[in-house]
Structure formats: C-alpha cells, structure tokens
Amino acid sequence: MYTYDTLLAEVTTAGGPAREVTDPATGARIGSVPVSTVADLDGAVTRAVEAQPEWSALSDEDRRQTLLALADAVDASAEALALVLSHEQGKPLNGPNARFEVGACASWLRATAAMDLPTETVLDDESGHAVLHYRPVGTVGAITPWNWPMMIAIWQIAPSLRMGNTVVAKPSEYTTLSGLALAAVLNEVLPAGVLEVVTGAGDIGDALVRRPEIGKVMFTGSTATGSKIISASADNITRLTLELGGNDAGIVLPDVDPAAIAQDLFWGAFINTGQTCAALKRLYVHDDVYDAVVQALAEVTAKMPMGVGTDEANVLGPLQNEMQFDVVDSLVEEAKARGARVVLGGDPDRDAIGYFYPTTLVADIDDDAALVQREQFGPALPIVRFSDVDEAVAAANGIDAGLGASVWSADRDAAIAVAGRLQAGTVWINSHGGVHPYVPFGGAKQSGYGLEFGAEGLKSVAVPQVISG
Numbered sequence: 001m002y003t004y005d006t007l008l009a010e011v012t013t014a015g016g017p018a019r020e021v022t023d024p025a026t027g028a029r030i031g032s033v034p035v036s037t038v039a040d041l042d043g044a045v046t047r048a049v050e051a052q053p054e055w056s057a058l059s060d061e062d063r064r065q066t067l068l069a070l071a072d073a074v075d076a077s078a079e080a081l082a083l084v085l086s087h088e089q090g091k092p093l094n095g096p097n098a099r100f101e102v103g104a105c106a107s108w109l110r111a112t113a114a115m116d117l118p119t120e121t122v123l124d125d126e127s128g129h130a131v132l133h134y135r136p137v138g139t140v141g142a143i144t145p146w147n148w149p150m151m152i153a154i155w156q157i158a159p160s161l162r163m164g165n166t167v168v169a170k171p172s173e174y175t176t177l178s179g180l181a182l183a184a185v186l187n188e189v190l191p192a193g194v195l196e197v198v199t200g201a202g203d204i205g206d207a208l209v210r211r212p213e214i215g216k217v218m219f220t221g222s223t224a225t226g227s228k229i230i231s232a233s234a235d236n237i238t239r240l241t242l243e244l245g246g247n248d249a250g251i252v253l254p255d256v257d258p259a260a261i262a263q264d265l266f267w268g269a270f271i272n273t274g275q276t277c278a279a280l281k282r283l284y285v286h287d288d289v290y291d292a293v294v295q296a297l298a299e300v301t302a303k304m305p306m307g308v309g310t311d312e313a314n315v316l317g318p319l320q321n322e323m324q325f326d327v328v329d330s331l332v333e334e335a336k337a338r339g340a341r342v343v344l345g346g347d348p349d350r351d352a353i354g355y356f357y358p359t360t361l362v363a364d365i366d367d368d369a370a371l372v373q374r375e376q377f378g379p380a381l382p383i384v385r386f387s388d389v390d391e392a393v394a395a396a397n398g399i400d401a402g403l404g405a406s407v408w409s410a411d412r413d414a415a416i417a418v419a420g421r422l423q424a425g426t427v428w429i430n431s432h433g434g435v436h437p438y439v440p441f442g443g444a445k446q447s448g449y450g451l452e453f454g455a456e457g458l459k460s461v462a463v464p465q466v467i468s469g
Contacts, residue, residue: 002077002185007084011180021177024090025308025318025354033176036198041168041207044196048139048166049213051193056136056164063162067113069189070158071106077185078102084181085150086309086317090355095315096271105154105182111437112158117458122466129469134462136164137215137239141208143229145221146174146320147275147377150182155452156218157186157195163462165216166194170208172221173201174321209233216461219243220277223401223446241450241460243443246277246403247375249396250432251418253389253409254288261408261430262296266304268406268432270359273306273316274379275324278404280432282372283383284392290385294363297383298344301359306379308354319355319378328357328378331371335382340365345380367395375401389418397423402444406432 002010012021012031021030036044055063074081082098091097123130142156149171160167171179176199183197198204202225209217209232216239219229223244233240250268252261268280285293306316319325325348332346345360360380362371371382386392396405405424409415412429419427425443428434435441440456442448450460 002080004080004083007077007080007181007184008177010184011084011177019173019176021088023087024320025356027353030087030177033180034199036200036204038204038207041198041204041211044168044198045139045208045211045213047193048168048196051191052136052139052164052166055161055166055191055194058164060162063164064113066189067109067158067162070186071109071113073185073189074102074106074109074182078106081105081150081181081185083310085178088177089146089149089175090309090317090320091272092307092309092311092314092317094312096267097315097317098309101148101151104151108151108154108437109158112162112458115162115438115455115458117455123468131467133465133467134163134459135465137461137463138165139214140165140167140461141211141214141217142167142169143205143208143217143219143221144169144171144179145277146172147272147277149175149178152220153179153182156220159452159457160216160218160461161190161194163458165461166196168196168198168208168214170198170200170205173199205229206232209238210236212236214238215463216241218452218461223448226448241442241452242448243277243403243441243450243452244446244448245375245401246279246443246447247281247373247399247401248278248404248406248424248432249282249284249422250280250406250408251389251392251396251422252283252285252289252293253407253411253414253418254286255410255414256289256293256408257410258289258292258296262293262300264431265293265297265408266300269381270301270304270316270379271433273319273359274328274381275320275377276433278426278433278435280381280406281375281377282396283381284386284395285383286389286392287385287387290383294343294361294383298361301344301361304359306356306359316359316379319357322355324378325355325357328376328380331374331376332360332362332380335362335365335369335371338366338369340369340371340382343383367398373399393418393421397421400446403447404428404433406430
C-alpha cells in the first residue's frame with residue numbers, strides 16, 4: 001500500500017534523462033519523470049518477451065485470480081493514485097474524475113477476471129468436428145493518452161494479461177507519472193517482466209510499434225497518430241486496435257423535457273472537462289425545444305464548480321496542457337467572430353496560472369463552424385438548431401469521425417429509429433458516453449477499428465486457432 005509521498009518517490013527520478021512535471025492547475029512542480037532511450041525500450045521488450053511463455057503457461061483461473069489481486073492492490077493504494085492523477089492530469093478528486101477513475105480501474109480488473117471466453121465448437125456432425133480456441137498474441141504494446149491515463153491503460157492491460165500476453169506500456173508524455181504510478185502498484189503483484197513501461201514522446205512510441213516482437217498494438221489517441229501507427233507497423237503485419245478521435249453528435253428530438261435531460265446532457269459533454277474521446281461534442285436541438293434546452297443546460301452548467309483538482313468542492317478542472325487550451329480558445333474565438341452567441345463562458349483569463357478554460361455554451365452557430373466540425377476536446381459545446389430530423393442526421397454523419405453519438409427523446413422507439421441511421425460505433429439513448437466492461441466499444445470511419453471490452457475485447461488480444469478433425 002502506497003501513500004501519495006511514497007508513490008511519488010517510487011516513480012520520480014533524480015538522475016538520468018528526465019522531464020519536469022508540473023500541475024496544470026497551479027503550475028507547481030510535482031517532480032521529474034524518466035525519459036526512456038531506445039536502449040531502455042530494447043530492454044523492456046526483451047524482458048516482456050522472455051516473461052511471456054511462463055505467464056501464458058498459467059491456467060486461465062490463475063490469471064483470473066491475479067487480476068483480482070491487482071484490483072485489490074489498486075484499492076489499497078487508491079487515494080495515492082487519485083492524488084497523483086489529480087496533480088498531474090488536473091482532474092478533480094470528486095465527481096466523475098480522479099477517485100472515480102481509480103475506482104473504475106479496480107472494477108474493470110474484476111470484471112475482466114469474471115468474463116468467460118469458452119472454446120466454441122463450430123462444427124460437430126457427420127462431416128467433421130472443429131473447435132475454435134483463442135491463443136495469446138505474445139507481447140502487446142499499449143499506448144495510452146493523457147485524458148484518462150489510468151483507466152484507459154487498464155482497458156488495454158487487463159484483457160491482454162487475462163489472455164496470456166505480456167505488455168509493454170507507453171503512457172503519454174503529458175501524464176507519465178500517472179502511468180508509472182499505476183504500473184508500480186500493479187507490479188507489486190505481477191511477476192517480473194509481465195508489465196514493462198517505457199516513457200517519452202512520439203519517437204519512443206514509434207520505435208515500440210516498429211518492433212517485430214510486438215504482436216499487437218493497442219492505441220487510444222488522435223486519428224493523425226493512429227495513421228502513423230498503421231504505417232509504422234505495416235511491415236510486421238502487426239495486429240492493431242485503434243480508438244481514435246471522436247466528434248460525437250447528439251440529436252435532441254422535439255418531444256423531450258428540457259429540464260429532465262439537462263444534467264445528463266451536461267455530463268455527456270463536460271465529463272473530465274470535455275477531455276474525453278466519446279464526449280458529446282456537437283449538440284443538434286430541434287427548433288421546437290431549442291431555447292428551452294439551451295436555457296436548462298445553461299442553468300445546470302452555471303452551478304458546476306471549476307478549480308484546482310485537490311479542492312474537494314470542484315468537479316471541473318483545467319485543461320491538461322497549454323496546447324489543448326489554445327485549441328479550445330481558438331475554436332471559440334472563431335465561432336464568436338462568425339456571430340455565434342456565447343450563452344455562458346467564452347472569456348478565459350489568458351494571464352492566469354493554470355490552463356482553466358471556463359465551461360462554455362455556444363448557441364446559434366452554423367454547422368460549418370470550426371467549433372462544430374473539429375474536435376475541441378475541452379469545455380466548449382456548440383449547440384446547433386435544426387427543424388428537420390433528416391437534416392440533423394445528415395449533419396451528424398457529415399464528418400469523418402464516428403466514435404459515438406446519442407439521441408434524446410421521450411419516445412424510445414423514435415430514438416432507436418434515428419440511432420440506426422447514425423454512423424457511429426456506439427449510439428446512446430438519453431445519455432452519452434457511458435461504457436461498460438461487458439459491452440463492446442469501438443469506432444466507425446476515421447475513429448478507428450477493432451473492438452475493446454467484453455468477450456470481443458478478449459478476442460482482440462488473442463489469435464484465433466481452429467483445431468479440426
């Protein structure tokens with residue numbers, strides 16, 4: 001069991017290639033993290049490859065029990081992990097944020113341990129007998145983003161370990177402490193070499209995906225980086241699961257009760273201060289309820305406190321880095337210049353310490369505005385008016401991203417009919433962005449390919465083998 005101080009001491013470094021880490025809310029120095037060299041990567045891959053045969057030789061039940069022990073270890077150091085995450089990523093301790101994320105790591109480990117993936121008899125008659133099995137890939141390269149650096153790591157690590165693979169993880173350079181802290185807790189339980197971590201920027205990630213020993217790469221991040229991973233791994237025919245950029249649309253039909261849906265709309269859009277791949281990023285509202293929905297959403301939004309993550313009162317935090325602050329700021333400024341109406345927010349203090357961008361609602365905005373067409377990945381929601389459902393569906397489908405979408409209606413059948421027309425990997429009804437360890441999740445179009453979660457997620461980190469005869 002770690003305290004915040006002992007965990008920080010475990011994962012920070014005083015010598016060798018290192019990078020300073022500061023709190024995005026206060027600018028205070030947290031510590032320094034190691035920056036891996038190619039030689040470090042070579043060693044990590046070698047150790048993971050060498051550990052894999054013994055790990056995969058364990059029974060499935062043994063690996064299940066190990067995942068349960070990992071969950072217990074996360075629970076034992078939960079507050080320390082949450083504090084590291086809050087200080088480095090910026091998200092508040094409370095609300096669906098740091099403590100929630102750490103708790104989700106433990107829950108996901110237990111759910112992954114509980115899943116069944118039996119062998120499947122696919123043929124058994126006078127013509128023959130064939131059974132489908134799933135074997136380990138070998139060693140998985142897990143490359144994670146900075147927005148949910150612990151939970152998304154578990155999404156990749158847990159199924160990989162369950163299926164008998166070892167893992168070389170590469171956390172984002174923006175949230176290296178969080179990735180190292182989680183690994184330190186997990187490695188209290190795991191045998192040596194089963195989970196290795198390398199750190200650094202894109203050059204280390206590129207070198208990782210080019211390694212022929214890596215049988216599978218799992219990546220969550222931008223479409224641009226995903227495209228580079230496809231190219232870099234092509235010569236090795238490496239298996240890939242890519243969860244890439246999203247610009248999720250929500251469609252509000254005219255029969256809703258605006259007050260009843262306002263809080264769920266808020267969290268769909270602004271969970272993790274909008275820094276979520278499958279957050280609600282474009283809201284299309286029918287003209288009949290447009291003004292009422294905007295008003296109800298503004299009333300909810302105005303009450304949500306934003307500030308330093310370790311202040312127990314806050315539920316919204318800063319943007320994690322200056323680059324993302326500048327993206328959100330420029331998109332809102334462009335919308336204002338076009339004549340869009342800022343209902344709330346839109347006026348950041350650019351000279352303040354911390355990357356705080358106020359929670360912003362932008363109404364009466366054209367669908368072709370950059371704030372609508374580009375993924376903002378922050379706390380600024382464009383709200384577009386429509387009068388015809390076909391028009392809204394066409395607009396929702398009119399971009400290259402297709403991670404998630406949602407439909408909001410008092411008539412479930414009507415909502416499902418619209419949902420079936422949307423080009424997205426997941427469409428939620430009267431909510432947005434919720435995931436479940438047993439429900440497969442993946443994108444359409446340029447939001448990536450491959451499925452995570454559930455039995456399909458276990459299959460994705462395995463190689464199918466048919467034994468016939």
